[in-house]
Amino acid sequence: MSTTIESTPRDKAGLELDLHSLMTAIDRSQAMIEFDLEGNILRANTNFLDCVGYRLDEVQGRHHRMFCTPEHASSVEYATFWEKLGKGAFDEGQYKRVGKNGREIWLQATYNPVFDEQGNPFKVVKFATDVTAQRKSNAEYEGKVAAIDRSQGIIEFDLNGRVLNANENFLKVLGYRLDEIQGQHHRMFCEDEYLNSPAYRAFWAKLERGEYDSGEYKRIGKNGRELWISATYNPIFDPDGRPYKVVKFANDVTESRIRQAESAGKVTAIERSQAVIEFDLTGKVLHANRNFLAVFGYDLDEIVGEHHRMFCSEEFVSSLQYRELWEKLGRGEYDANEYKRKRKDGKEIWIQATYNPIFDAQGKPYKIVKFALDVTVAKETSVEDQGKVNAIDRAQAVIEFDMAGNIITANANFLKALGYGLLEIKGKHHRIFCEEEYVRGTEYREFWHGLGQGEFYSGRFMRVSKYGQKIWIQATYSPIFDHDGLPFKVVKFATDITRQVEMEQAIEAKTRAMGESVKALMNAISYVAQSTETATDLARMTREQASSGSQTLVKASDAMGMIAKSAEGIQDIIQVISEIASQTNMLAFNAAIEAARAGEQGRGFAVVADEVRALAHRTQTSTQEIEKMIGDILTGTAQATKAMSESCDQADGTLTIAHEAGAALTLIAKAINEINEMNLMIATASEQQAQVARSVDGNLMSIRDLSIQSATGANQTAAASSELSVLAADMNKLVARFSL
Structure with missing residues (x-):
């Protein structure tokens, strides 16, 4: 048995009132426009007109294509769109449209065919919301996500630690394919010792509570390869504020970690092999290592807080040079040299040292680190050797050649003996001191060939002065060797024995x-x-x-x-x-x-x-x-x-x-x-x-x-x-x- 409910005039009046109220509410809250089945504009409300920037008289009677780009309006897709609506089909989505003056806008809209009493569509009503700002925000967000995806390794876990997804960067760093890790637990990337530790369990408990974690982590790639990553573990929350997954952003810092370890090793090596002391910018001692204390004969508590001048002579401390040294260091400038200093017992020592300003995050110097070596013995030996060299230079004629025989320099005795000035011979060949016949001979070529092989020559030699006079010299030609044992120049010591x-x-x-x-x-x-x-x-x-x-x-x-x-x-x-x-x-x-x-x-x-x-x-x-x-x-x-x-x-x-x-x-x-x-x-x-x-x-x-x-x-x-x-x-x- 069927029951028929007949509408009374009063019911119809109430329904019409409800529909009117509903349309009024929609009209106030949404942009609305009506088209015939061809796409021509019948009417538009204020919200729509404000959205596209037109007045009603500017759009009424015109076709919908005025809101589209020419490329889209002439496309097959657009023709199909209106053909579909003409048949009474519904359409919704986000649409890119063009407002007045070519302004690009995005609309979240529905195209709704309206049917007559026979069920035939006779017009289309569009309800729309301007989502341009949201679209731009989403585009920016998506761009950022894409940028992160391109630049960082990303992996997602559920709260139990199982892998949900990973991008190419992460897979490349660890050496896996996605199908090899998807569904596997995070522990596959960790050492056994760490997995069995309370720290690992606390780590995942923290993430399950929605707490963030970051740092540098030691992880294991495919085939047991050890690597270091700088990473953040970021819990993701649902609308109710409950964490439901963890996204990890990571960078491979293995190389930088190795460099840091190498740098730390170098610093340790320097600490073991050199004397190291630290000062503030005013010159007060902050710290010193055992090597420094041993060289200067102090205990640490005797020098901390004291000024650098305690290691210097009174004459040097009162000099302009000393003030300029600390002014220079205070400006962040480096200084290196051999310095004469004073031990606790008053004994004079020499150190080969560098004063190195250390800078803070703003690039401002905040302390000075000095690395030093005790070179007292070497300095004394050097002074003695230099004295011998000076004595030779005063007593003998000395000249230097490169391995091709070109003159590098000569002392005053040599220049006096041969009658030249230094500029007259510098860069010229040794042959200028020899007779032409001798230079053309085999003996002369073999002479320089032998020197090139590092052979030593000594004897009496007849040479020709600037004025063509024959000069007899007692001389040695001594090749000088580099650290690899290869000759790189020749030093000649000579005595004029012409009179003898x-x-x-x-x-x-x-x-x-x-x-x-x-x-x-x-x-x-x-x-x-x-x-x-x-x-x-x-x-x-x-x-x-x-x-x-x-x-x-x-x-x-x-x-x-x-x-x-x-x-x-x-x-x-x-x-x-x-x-x-x-x-x-x-x-x-x-x-x-x-x-x-x-x-x-x-x-x-x-x-x-x-x-x-x-x-x-x-x-x-x-x-x-x-x-x-x-x-x-x-x-x-x-x-x-x-x-x-x-x-x-x-x-x-x-x-x-x-x-x-x-x-x-x-x-x-x-x-x-x-x-x-x-x-x-x-x-x-x-x-x-x-x-x-x-x-x-x-x-x-x-x-x-x-x-x-x-x-x-x-x-x-x-x-x-x-x-x-x-x-x-x-x-x-x-x-x-x-x-x-």
Whole structure:
């Protein structure tokens, strides 16, 4: 059985009143506009007009597309939209529309077809709310969320700790795929020791209560990889204020954590190896480590609160330099140097230190940390070494080259010796000091190649000054090596020995001239010996002829003539020997002068020169005696010749004279032996002269650089002495031939 409730006129009136009241309420609260089924505007309320910025007369009769962008109005989607509404279909959503003057607005709206009594749609009523501000707020929020999602690792958990979701950044940091962790518990990222601790249980209890947590956490990635994350655990609340999940935002700070650990390790290492002290900006001591206290001999309680000046001399504390140091540090400026300081016991020490301002979060310095090393021993050694270097620099010529041979610098002694200014040679090659022929040679290339290999060179070198003068130097070329053992420059220490070399050359020339004189004397003596031997033979023949009788007197007379001629020849040779002795005397005199110029180094040579001069004098005396004997021979032979021509009866007298001539020749032979002995003494004196020359050379060679003696000059002197020895031996052989 059905029941029909019929509406009374009174009921209809009440329903109409309710509908009117409802429409009035909607009209007051919402934007409302009506369209025909084609989309043309029939009516709009004040709320809608205010929303789009139009008056009613500006929109009435126009099409809905006036509120859309041209692109949307011409799209298939828009045509379908109105086709759907024309068929009576409902539509709702958030719509982007365009107000007056092109202003973009967003509407939360419903498009409602209205039907007639036959159920056919005849118009569309749109109810809308302006959500532009909300849309912008949501867009900003979504942008922020997207930015966080791009920049941070994000993972979501339920309140039990099970993984709900995670973004790509988080998965990348931990090394997992989403399907490998979704539904798994947070404990999969933690160490076993931490999982079993009360701290871990308290951590999740805190999050369940809706409490926030943040910090740096040690976590375990896939395959057991250890990492550190800086994270916040953020409970998310429902509308009733109850937490229902936890969102974690995280950044991988493993590298920075490692750097922090490394920095902490470095600080610890510095703390162990260096003296460290802290000051406030006024210079008062805040703290000091054990190393610092050990270096300065204090206990910590003796220096905390005291001023830095307690470590300095009174003179330095009262200086402008000291005030400027602390003003500089107060401005946040760094200072580093070697500083002279004072221990508790008053002993002076040197420290290599840095004063380092420490800055607060605003970039303002608030304290000074000083790192220091005790370099007292090294400083004293350095001062000593520097003194030695300065002494070398004052005493010797010093020049530095790079490995290519280009000049880096040179001291005043070197510049004075070669006649240059520093700017004239700096950057130029070593070859400017050498002769062109030497520079083009193989020896010069090998010289610099050897230096490039780190080889050391020492010796005598001939160089050319700015003005083309030949300069002799005793020098060492010393490669300097870097920390890797590779040569990076060459330092040359040199002494100008030009005067000594010239003196050696002069002595050598005098010695050579004396040798030539001795050689000439030996040749003359050899000739005298030969002539004497001939005269002796003639005398013997004369005696034989005289004893044979008068028949040989004529031959004896002829022989006496030949003896006279030989005696005259011997007299000429004696004259030559006399001249040679005179020249030897002159050479010895000149040598004495040179020895006097050489001073102490030539004293030994002067003695030898005096002996040579004495021997030359004795040679002259002997030759004068021989000359007198030859004169007697000439007189005797003349008388013998005269006697033989007068009478044969005087044969016995002639024989006697012949015997006298033989005796005279015997005396001549004896005199020649004496000359031989004198020449032997000359040879011995020459050997002594060589020894003196070696002594002079040795004295000259003692002027050398501080590190190496040169062997070159000694070798040359040895060679010269060897030559003199050979000459003396040859002279001895010649003298041995003078036996009658």
